[in-house]
Amino acid sequence: MSTAETVATADRRAWMGLLARAEPARLAALLGADLPEHVLLRAPEIGAVMVRGRVGGAGDAFNLGEMTVTRCSLRLASGVVGHAYVQGRDRDHARQAALVDALMQTGRSTEIEARVLAPLAAEETARRSARAARAAATKVEFFTMVRGED
Amino acid sequence: MYVAVKGGERAIDNAHAWLAEERRGDPAVPALGLDQIAGQLALAVNRVMAEGSLFDRGLAALAIKQARGDLIEAIFLIRAYRTTLPRFGASVPVDTAGMACIRRISATFKDAPGGQVLGPTFDYTHRLLDFALAAEGAVPEAPQAEPQPGPVPHVTGFLGRDGMIEPAEFTGAEPRDLTREPLSLPADRALRLQALARGDEGFVLGLAYSTQRGYGRTHAFVGELRIGTVGVEIEIPELGFAVEIGEVELTECETVNQFKGSRTEPPQFTRGYGLTFGQTERKAIAMSLVDRALRWRELGEDDTGAPAQDEEFVLSHCDNIQATGFLEHIKLPHYVDFQSELELVRKLRAEAEQARAARKAAE
Structure with missing residues (x-):
C-alpha cells in the first residue's frame, strides 16, 4: 500500500468509526433531509457482532458477548460506493452513515467534513472530556501520616 | 390410563391480560420510559447486558420493563432475541x-x-438509606479536574x-463459542x-x-x-x-x-x-x-x-x-408423569400391605 493509500485508509477508518459512534438523531440533524440520490446495494440490516476480549487482557482471544450492529451499503448516482457498520438497531443511522461514507469520497468531502464530521467529532470530544474530567476529580491523593521506620 | 386433554386457552389469555395490567401498575402514575430505565437503573441494565450476553442498552431496558424488574426474566428475553439476529462476524479482540x-x-x-x-462508586458510602432520594430534586454537578492524557x-x-x-498465554488459537456449539x-x-x-x-x-x-x-x-x-x-x-x-x-x-x-x-x-x-x-x-x-x-x-x-x-x-428453564419447568403440567407415579406408589403400598398381612398370618 502506498503512503497516499495508507493515509486515505486511515482517514476513512476515522470517519467510519466516528459515524458508527454518533447519536443517530444528531447525525440525521447535521446531514439534513435533502439526501443525494442513491441505490441500496445492501438494504440496512440489523445483526450482531461477537465482541472478543483477550485472556488476561493480552493473551488468547475469547468470546465475551455480542453487540447489536446495523449495516448498509449503497451507491451514489456517480457510482461511488459507501459502506456503514454502526452500533445499535437504527436503520436510518446505517443508511445515513453509508451516505456520508460515500460523499466523503466525492468532491463534496470538504463540505461534508465541515458540516457533519467536524461537529460530531467536537461533540464526542466534549462528551469524553466531561467524563474524563469527572474521573480525574476522583483520583486519590495519598498523604503520609507517620513513617514507621523513624 | 392415558387421557389426552387440552384447554386453558381462555385462562392463559386472561392471565396475560392481567399480567399486562399489573405490569403497568396504577394508571395515575406515569409509565416508566426506557430512557429512564437505561439512565437511572443503569446497573440493572448492565447486569442484563452482561448475562444476556448482548450489549444494547435500549433492548436491556425494554426487557427489564417487560419483565417487571425480574432481571433473570429480562436476561431470558435478551437471550431469546439475540438468537434472531444474523451474526456479522467476530470483532478484533478489544484492547x-x-x-x-x-x-x-x-x-x-x-x-x-x-x-x-x-x-462513580458505592465504595466508602455509609449504606444508609438516603431519604432525600425519595423526593425528586436536582443534584449538584460533580466536580471536575484536569484529565490526564493517554x-x-x-x-x-x-x-x-x-x-x-x-x-x-498467547497461542493465536481461534476461541470456541458457546453460542454456536x-x-x-x-x-x-x-x-x-x-x-x-x-x-x-x-x-x-x-x-x-x-x-x-x-x-x-x-x-x-x-x-x-x-x-x-x-x-x-x-x-x-x-x-x-x-x-x-x-x-x-x-x-x-x-x-x-x-x-x-x-x-x-x-x-x-x-x-x-x-x-x-x-x-x-x-x-x-x-x-x-x-x-x-x-x-x-x-x-x-x-x-x-x-x-x-x-x-x-x-x-x-x-x-x-x-x-x-430446567427448574421452572417442573411447575408446568406433569399430570401424566405424576399419574404413573401415583399408580406405582399405590401398587407398592398394596404389595407392602399384603406382605405385612402374610407375616402376621404366619406368626
Whole structure:
C-alpha cells in the first residue's frame, strides 16, 4: 500500500468509526433531509457482532458477548460506493452513515467534513472530556501520616 | 390410563391480560420510559447486558420493563432475541489497555502509574438509606479536574517486566463459542471465560466467596480493577481493513495470586481474569477468582474437591437461563408423569400391605 493509500485508509477508518459512534438523531440533524440520490446495494440490516476480549487482557482471544450492529451499503448516482457498520438497531443511522461514507469520497468531502464530521467529532470530544474530567476529580491523593521506620 | 386433554386457552389469555395490567401498575402514575430505565437503573441494565450476553442498552431496558424488574426474566428475553439476529462476524479482540477509564483501582500498588481513580462508586458510602432520594430534586454537578492524557497501563504489566508474574498465554488459537456449539468438556480457558462472563452473578459470586473461605483457596489480590469504554473493531471484507463499529463499556478485573512454583516454573504470581459488559464489578471480581480456581490443573495444584475447582460443576450450572428453564419447568403440567407415579406408589403400598398381612398370618 502506498503512503497516499495508507493515509486515505486511515482517514476513512476515522470517519467510519466516528459515524458508527454518533447519536443517530444528531447525525440525521447535521446531514439534513435533502439526501443525494442513491441505490441500496445492501438494504440496512440489523445483526450482531461477537465482541472478543483477550485472556488476561493480552493473551488468547475469547468470546465475551455480542453487540447489536446495523449495516448498509449503497451507491451514489456517480457510482461511488459507501459502506456503514454502526452500533445499535437504527436503520436510518446505517443508511445515513453509508451516505456520508460515500460523499466523503466525492468532491463534496470538504463540505461534508465541515458540516457533519467536524461537529460530531467536537461533540464526542466534549462528551469524553466531561467524563474524563469527572474521573480525574476522583483520583486519590495519598498523604503520609507517620513513617514507621523513624 | 392415558387421557389426552387440552384447554386453558381462555385462562392463559386472561392471565396475560392481567399480567399486562399489573405490569403497568396504577394508571395515575406515569409509565416508566426506557430512557429512564437505561439512565437511572443503569446497573440493572448492565447486569442484563452482561448475562444476556448482548450489549444494547435500549433492548436491556425494554426487557427489564417487560419483565417487571425480574432481571433473570429480562436476561431470558435478551437471550431469546439475540438468537434472531444474523451474526456479522467476530470483532478484533478489544484492547483493554487502551480503555478510557472512569474507574481504575489497584489493591496491590498504592502508587501505580495512572493513580487510583475511584469513579462513580458505592465504595466508602455509609449504606444508609438516603431519604432525600425519595423526593425528586436536582443534584449538584460533580466536580471536575484536569484529565490526564493517554491510556492507563495495566498494573500486571509492571509485575510482568520483572518476571514476577506469569505471562498471558498467547497461542493465536481461534476461541470456541458457546453460542454456536454445545458445551463440551474439558473446556479451555477461553471457553470457561465466555461461560463465566455470561454466568449468573449470584452463582459466580457464591463460588468466588467459597474460594476465599477455603474451598479451593487461591488467595487473590485485586491487582487491578478498571471500568471504562473501549472501541470495537471488525474486519470489513468488502473494504479489506478493520473499522470501529462502536464502543462498549466494560469492567475488567485482574487478580494476582500466590504460586509457589513447580518443576518447570519459578515461584511467581499467577493471574485470574474477569471481563464483563457494563459497570458490573462484583461480577468481574468474582469471575476472576473462579477463573483462577479452575486453573488448578494447568498450574499443577492439588484438586481439593472444592466446587469452584470442578469445571464440569461450574460450567454446567453457572448459566441462569439454563438453570431457571430446567427448574421452572417442573411447575408446568406433569399430570401424566405424576399419574404413573401415583399408580406405582399405590401398587407398592398394596404389595407392602399384603406382605405385612402374610407375616402376621404366619406368626
